[in-house]
Amino acid sequence: GAGVSQSPRYKVAKRGQDVALRCDPISGHVSLFWYQQALGQGPEFLTYFQNEAQLDKSGLPSDRFFAERPEGSVSTLKIQRTQQEDSAVYLCASSFRTVSEQFFGPGTRLTVL
Amino acid sequence: SQQGEEDPQALSIQEGENATMNCSYKTSINNLQWYRQNSGRGLVHLILIRSNEREKHSGRLRVTLDTSKKSSSLLITASRAADTASYFCATGVMMDSSYKLIFGSGTRLLVRP
Secondary structure: OOOOEEEOOEEEEOOOOOEEEEEEOOOOOOEEEEEEEOOOOOOEEEEEEEOOEEEEOOOOOOOOEEEEOOOOOOEEEEEOOOOHHHOEEEEEEEEOOOOOOOEEOOOEEEEEO | OOOOEEEOOEEEEEOOOOEEEEEEOOOOOOEEEEEEEOOOOOEEEEEEEEOOOOEEEEOOEEEEEEOOOOEEEEEEOOOOHHHOEEEEEEEEEEEOOEEEEEEOOOEEEEEEO
16 A cells, blocks of 8 residues: 655745645554654654544644644644744654554655745 | 664665664663665664564564663664665654654665675
8 A cells, every 4th residue: 555645745935934744644544743854863753643633742843833633644734934943854654553663754845945 | 852872873884794783772662663764765664673572683684672771783784785874763652642753863874885
């Protein structure tokens, strides 16, 4: 079956714009995770969903970041009033069970000018 | 914040040689996972080792885990040019109702043909 897909793959935003990043997890995967990866660094955890419930949002950098997964499948990460420091690759991952291996999407590279 | 420290940060070897990468972490873990990332691409899951396991093999990969020393190693035997990538260890940490992967900063491996 298809892997995790993310769209758009690349996004350029002017400072102050709102952006929405989409993640389509593997069908049947209960858990969904968002990570942020800065250039040359490992990914950093942002938030975790189990089905439609957001169980952990402790990694979201500020209240400008918001994530949802209303029907327990597709998820959207929204960043309001983007800042230059938001420039990074945003990775989505899903897993069949909470503690099993995570399958990552290709990421969305966000550049804020 | 990243939990893992990976050593070395960069490694250059000749095709056919073995490559060893080490990872240390700080907190209690549920499992430890290794991922590969080619330049500009998503993360590919390599292997998962549970906290009660000491060693695991998958093809040319061998992973060890020492929970008393809070460390893990990834050995790639008979390396190939196609193994050139960044390798990340990630600790699976369960806390309250949440679960997350905490990544190290990665080892950049170059396999020279």
